[in-house]
Amino acid sequence: GAGVSQSPSNKVTEKGKDVELRCDPISGHTALYWYRQSLGQGLEFLIYFQGNSAPDKSGLPSDRFSAERTGGSVSTLTIQRTQQEDSAVYLCASSSHDGYSNQPQHFGDGTRLSIL
Amino acid sequence: AQSVTQLGSHVSVSEGALVLLRCNYSSSVPPYLFWYVQYPNQGLQLLLKYTTGATLVKGINGFEAEFKKSETSFHLTKPSAHMSDAAEYFCAVTEPNTGNQFYFGTGTSLTVIP
Numbered sequence: 001g002a003g004v005s006q007s008p009s010n011k012v013t014e015k016g017k018d019v020e021l022r023c024d025p026i027s028g029h030t031a032l033y034w035y036r037q038s039l040g041q042g043l044e045f046l047i048y049f050q051g052n053s054a055p056d057k058s059g060l061p062s063d064r065f066s067a068e069r070t071g072g073s074v075s076t077l078t079i080q081r082t083q084q085e086d087s088a089v090y091l092c093a094s095s096s097h098d099g100y101s102n103q104p105q106h107f108g109d110g111t112r113l114s115i116l
Numbered sequence: 117a118q119s120v121t122q123l124g125s126h127v128s129v130s131e132g133a134l135v136l137l138r139c140n141y142s143s144s145v146p147p148y149l150f151w152y153v154q155y156p157n158q159g160l161q162l163l164l165k166y167t168t169g170a171t172l173v174k175g176i177n178g179f180e181a182e183f184k185k186s187e188t189s190f191h192l193t194k195p196s197a198h199m200s201d202a203a204e205y206f207c208a209v210t211e212p213n214t215g216n217q218f219y220f221g222t223g224t225s226l227t228v229i230p
Binding site: 033048058 | 148150152157158159160161162165167168206212217218219220221222223
């Protein structure tokens with residue numbers, strides 16, 4: 001498809017388990033972002049990848065959160081030892097901008113994560 | 117640091133009435149500004165953006181927004197609301213040449229009353 005693809009669309013897991021969320025960006029987009037959207041809240045920036053540069057991890061809320069981007073394309077967001085407060089929609093976005101930030105972000109439909 | 121303020125977390129308008137969603141930002145330099153719309157269970161879609169040039173920008177679905185530097189605002193308007201406009205709207209800002217973070221407002225939920 002032409003858009004940003006995220007999987008799974010929904011994930012329900014028990015507290016304490018690890019989860020992996022996947023994002024396939026638009027082909028050729030060098031920039032990739034992860035956001036968290038809690039119920040009734042705006043978007044909370046988590047992490048940003050730009051090409052082969054070191055990622056901007058300044059938004060990760062704790063060391064239980066990590067992300068990687070393999071081959072400059074697919075990205076995986078991993079949450080270890082999940083807590084109930086991790087329940088949210090996790091959105092991935094990609095962009096073609098190369099540092100001039102005038103290109104918009106294209107969003108996937110998100111992964112709705114529920115921690116029991 | 118940049119920030120985005122969307123006044124009114126919930127806005128209700130009658131079908132056919134003017135839509136006005138407010139966005140104010142703080143930035144040390146003229147920013148790039150964006151409006152996104154989010155329908156239920158979907159990601160965000162770009163409505164319009166301002167980077168440089170004309171301060172009144174037109175987007176999809178009949179929406180437009182005007183960048184007012186003196187007021188540090190980028191309010192979103194539509195002359196006549198449709199039922200299909202009911203959604204969550206987010207304003208976002210980033211600074212030119214920073215290449216990384218986009219800052220989003222907390223969103224405004226638009227309800228259209230038939």
